[in-house]
Amino acid sequence: MKYGVIGAGAMGVRFGTMIQENAGCDVDFIDTWEPNVEKIREQGGVYIARDHENKHIVPINIYYPEEYQGDPDAWIIFVKQMQLKDVMKRCAPIFKDHQIAFSAMNGMGHFDIISQYFPKERIIGGTAMIATVFNGPGDVDFMGAAGNEVMHMCNYDEQINDYTNAIEADFKQAGLGPVVTQNFMGTMMSKVVFNAVVNTICTMFEIQMGQFIQYPGVREMATQMFNEAYDACERAGIKLVETRQEEIDSVETVSHAYAYHYPSMYQDFSKNRPTEVDYINGYIAKIGREHDYVCRTHEFVVHEVHLAEQMRQFKSRFDVKDEQPVAEEV
Structure with a gap:
């Protein structure tokens, strides 16, 4: 199959280049961030390393939406939740009826936007335990040893079909470790509920995942937050694929x-960008409210993160971690 990747950031580059390099598929990249597009064109591709080693250039084709004339079989969408609406609007003229949309973005809410452009039977959702660091324009670092990639994918309508099988085969050959489910x-x-614990707490305390897990109360904290999330989902009739x-x-x-990984929410926070907490803890809290159950911890955590975001205005510019790389863990 031929793929088009919307969003040439950390995860978009990782999925796209692994499919291009390992599965031998044609891949085009679409991006709207000018510094990234121009840097990739200037250096003839994107720099890729794994765990900070073997940094090398991988040639890729990259376009702005307005100049793209290709016709991929499937789109792979990796855009920050807050930016997705505008990016999809710019990309709308290049979408065609026969195409498929796959996305494994952090949080929830993006499928409501994607479904405005693609019917449910042509949308595949995904999740991935794949940590990737975006060091800057045209520079990406894959975290973790090759072969450890794990992801799940499920059709929005929960029906496995020929294109599900075709994409799964390509992802498997690419080394992305796909597992197909029928519970969207x-x-x-x-x-989402995993990120609501690790991403959010690491962000609030500005720590790496390895530092977080050293605290002896982690399991108790995680249990409290997971129990709230599972209780809300159960009231909504959502059966998670993993047990509590x-x-x-x-x-x-x-x-x-x-x-040694900083979760993606922290990377946004450290760069003075809005975090996706509303699409993670906030989404869990929303499910609870809609089903007469208050997720008090998640509601409070959303306020804590937004308070921390607002308090950055009082920090000296010398205190802000401007040089931290951007990471995505989806």
Whole structure:
């Protein structure tokens, strides 16, 4: 299949180049951030490393939406939640009826936007335990040893079809470790509730995942937050693909595996950009409110993160971590 990647950031580059390099598929990249597009064109591709080693250029084709004339079979969408509406509007003229849309973005809310351009039967949702760092325009670092990539994918309408199988085959050959499910909301929310603990707490305390897991009260904190999330989902009729205990255990295993990684929410925070907390903890709280259940911890955490964002205005410019790389963990 031929792919078009919308968003040539950390995860977009990782998925796109792995499919291009390992699966031998044609891949085009679409981006709207001018510094990134121009830098990639200037250097003849994107710099890629794995765990800070073997940094090399991978040639890619990159376009602004307005100049793209290609016709991919499937779009892979990796854009920040807050930017997606505007990016999709710019890309709308290049979408065609026969195309498929896949997205494994952080948080929830993006499928409401994507479904304005693609029918449910042509949308595939995904989640990924794949940490990637965007050092700057045209410069990406894959975190974790090759072969450790794990992701889930599920059709929005929960029906497996020929294009699901075709994309799964390409992702498998690419080394992305796909697992196909038939429980859309349960699959998507399993990653949301994980991020609602690790991403958010690491952001509030500006720490790496390995530092976070050293605190002896992590399991108790995680249990409290997961219980709220699972209670809200159960009231909404959403059955998560992982049990409560599996989610709690995953906090420890994943945090140890990516000990030196700063989650994506922290990277946005450290760059003075808005975080996606409303689409993670806020989305869990929204599900609770809609089903007569108050997720008090998640409601409070949303306020804490927004308070921390607002308080940055009082920091000296010398205190702000302007040089931290941008990371995406989806």
